[in-house]
Amino acid sequence: MPFKFQFLLVLCISCVASFKRDIPLNVTPSQIIPSDDLDYALLPDFNEPCNKTDCAPGLFCTDDICQCANPSYEVYNNLTGRCDRVVGAMCTAQSICMPGALCIRNIFEKIYSRSGVFGPKVVPIIENICQCPGGWVDNLWGGCDLAHGHPCGGEFGDAKCDRHAELVCREDKCACPDASDKYNSKERRCMKGVGTPCRWKGQCSPSADCVWDTTRTPKNLWGTCLCSFKDDPCPS
Incomplete structure (x- = not known):
């Protein structure tokens, strides 16, 4: 083998060995950031200081802070x-x-x-709007929670039961915290049934009042939901 060819072969082997040493052995392909994404990885993220337009994709520099483009109807998802x-x-x-x-x-x-010659003109308008599907209700954060009685857990993952009504996932269904509570669908909240402890009238069902055996004091905050009807039977 000619000396010149041997020299080139040794040089190539040295280059490959040097290249391999520069890559850690525990790095997987998924950890290697493509060259096109290197610039994005260095950009400031949500709620971080920025300079004019240097924010991560989908964010805008507003008042020197990276924010959603439309804060009035957009919420950042961490x-x-x-x-x-x-x-x-x-x-x-x-x-x-x-x-x-x-x-x-x-x-x-x-x-x-x-009005025109043929009366008021009716024009159909088609719009796509973010809405809660059946079995879900809107929450205070602009999203959707599972409604009362809806299955929870399992295939629904981390979906929350209606937090406005303070529902919990009990026996794989969204329900009131206590089995004795009554759900008021009109007011969308749980109410205490007759004979259960209470702290104020609003906690009891519409047909009951929160009554204390003695004067309410800091040491005696709990009363009992009792029927507010004197003659007629009180529904539970």
Whole structure:
């Protein structure tokens, strides 16, 4: 083998060995950031200081802080790193609704006030809006929670039962915290049944009052839900 060829072969082997030593043995392909994403990884994230336009994708530099483009109807999702649209906001195929909500098509009718020869003009308007599907209710954070009586856990994962009504997942269904509580669907909250402890009248069912055996004191905060009807039987 010619000396020149041997020299080139040794040089190539040395280069490969040196390249391999530069890569840690415990690094997996999924940990290697593509070159196109290196610039994005260095950009400031949500709620971090920024300079004009240098924010992570989907965020905008507003008042020198990286924020969602539309704070009035978008909420930053820490899990996905995206800005989700709240219930009631318009959505498109590209936008993402809050957890539990779906982008549902709605058809409205807009009636112009000015009458023409053939009467008021009705124009159909089609909009896609983030909404809670059946069995879900809107929550205080712009997303959707599971409604009372809806199955929970299992296939529904980390989905929360209605937090406005303070529901819990009991026996794989969203229910009131105590088995003796009565759910008021109109007011969307749990109420104490007759004969159960209470702290104020609003906790009892509509047909009951919160009554104390003695004067209410800091040491005697708990009363009992008793029937407010004197003659008629009180429903439980």
